[in-house]
Amino acid sequence: MFALHEGLDRDTRPLATWALSRVLLMNDSQYPWLILVPEREGARDLIDLDPKDRAILVEECARASAILRAMVRPDKLNVAALGNVVPQLHVHVIARFTKDAAWPKPVWGVSPPIAYDEAGYHKFRTDFRAAEKARP
């Protein structure tokens, strides 16, 4: 019964499907930015998941963090479930650099997204899959 919210579908490119979450690439090449969407219909907030799913989600956030850290060696990782605009529960996992466009502010709303071109998306996906395999 799970369907990805159209706002998330529009703003992202697919990367993987894990035990609980669909893993998406935010289509903004300014930041290495993953989005995890637990495939639980109707979930809006973290507390809408049951404790078993929450335990899986936090480990999937850690795995996404470890993959980004291995891929791009960021200065900081941001992990956030906001959902003020798109209500479907989703978690941002963002690699941040002290020289990125928004630092030290949160990334949302600071500068308009710059979409990946096809080659950029395919390169990210290839690198992601290599880092993912090393961190099962």
Place this chain on the structure above:
Amino acid sequence: MFALHEGLDRDTRPLATWALSRVLLMNDSQYPWLILVPEREGARDLIDLDPKDRAILVEECARASAILRAMVRPDKLNVAALGNVVPQLHVHVIARFTKDAAWPKPVWGVSPPIAYDEAGYHKFRTDFRAAEKARP
């Protein structure tokens, strides 16, 4: 060996100490806003915690969310570990309303904080403790 970062100490008022985290009230009366700080010296990112601590942390985030939901019936809950300014690992748990000062944007940097007066802090703490007791 754990010591609260001076930036967190300055911007918050104490509320509770849970199994893993110190629970703080962000001293900005515009938003019902808790901060959880896992008492693990040197932790900066979620992946700096071991999996056992992460499992506790996500349940403490859920407990904080449930307490805020019971206290103020928000329209949305924001849960976020950013740490671009204060590097010590801390998780924001914020009750959001469609009529609050920042909606639908994230709260950070939108409008200058408005500190609680003593009566406001004591009322929040009293209400927090009542909601906490009902959700052990």
